[in-house]
Amino acid sequence: MFNVTLVQPNFQTGPKHLNSYYLPYTVGALWAYLLQFRDVYENFTIDNWIFRREDFAEVIPKCKNSDIVFISLYIWNKKYCIRLAEELKKAYPDITIIMGGPEVPHRDKEWLENNSFIDTVVIGEGELALKEILTQYLYKIPLKKTYQFDRIKDLNLPSPYTKGLFDELLEEHPDIEWVPTLETDRGCPYSCTFCDWGSATASKMYKLYNERIRKDIEWMVNKKLPYIALTSSNFGIFKDRDFEITEQIVKANKETGYPSGIS
Numbered sequence: 001m002f003n004v005t006l007v008q009p010n011f012q013t014g015p016k017h018l019n020s021y022y023l024p025y026t027v028g029a030l031w032a033y034l035l036q037f038r039d040v041y042e043n044f045t046i047d048n049w050i051f052r053r054e055d056f057a058e059v060i061p062k063c064k065n066s067d068i069v070f071i072s073l074y075i076w077n078k079k080y081c082i083r084l085a086e087e088l089k090k091a092y093p094d095i096t097i098i099m100g101g102p103e104v105p106h107r108d109k110e111w112l113e114n115n116s117f118i119d120t121v122v123i124g125e126g127e128l129a130l131k132e133i134l135t136q137y138l139y140k141i142p143l144k145k146t147y148q149f150d151r152i153k154d155l156n157l158p159s160p161y162t163k164g165l166f167d168e169l170l171e172e173h174p175d176i177e178w179v180p181t182l183e184t185d186r187g188c189p190y191s192c193t194f195c196d197w198g199s200a201t202a203s204k205m206y207k208l209y210n211e212r213i214r215k216d217i218e219w220m221v222n223k224k225l226p227y228i229a230l231t232s233s234n235f236g237i238f239k240d241r242d243f244e245i246t247e248q249i250v251k252a253n254k255e256t257g258y259p260s261g262i263s
Helices: 025-034 056-062 078-091 109-114 127-138 167-172 210-222 239-256
Strands: 002-010 020-022 044-052 068-072 096-100 120-123 146-148 177-179 227-230
Touching: 002 025, 002 078, 020 044, 025 044, 025 068, 025 127, 044 056, 056 078, 068 078, 068 127, 078 096, 096 127, 120 127, 127 146, 177 227, 210 239
Parallel strands: 002 044, 002 068, 020 177, 068 096, 096 120, 120 146
Antiparallel strands: none
């Protein structure tokens, strides 16, 4: 069995007394997708979740038994993650480091050469690429430096929430006020230059299935998580569907008090 560490570190959010962190949704969603395949669930297991900016002296030893590290790179964790990858490679030269996310400068060949401790870079959506990477890793096929697949059009994807991937994290850290991310669709039809969704890189919007969204909200309410962060680029653009989501959240708030806030 190969051990995998999932890395998506965030800042502590809100007032310090809340001790609030985002659940590592991105890496969780990728792992939920991968668990559909026998080659994955019979040969790979999660070793660690790195969800906050811990000192490297604490993080590095946690990864001593890890064979693979998945790192999700964004503007708020870029420097931390690149340094972490470098330190992990120094400590464990045989560890395989896979990095993805919108902040990876994959067009910069010099960056890839200068950061040779990163074994593989994923461009764009990670589901199909990571399935290919784990298959090749399992069968000892040399990994390529970069992987990129077409976007997934049919977003009938398993949820990390209802698959129970975060249940253990919640149990291990009862002192943390967790913020879940609600994904309802992907893409944006606009190309605003000031926006993460810009450059028309994902101009077609695709919807997740309504039943998946409904069950995700139910999970968040049942776990009594007070805040929900929406990922939609333009919530309300799918008027009827988004109105139903709003109604469900408002109804849950009136009946249970959860969620008490949404962003």
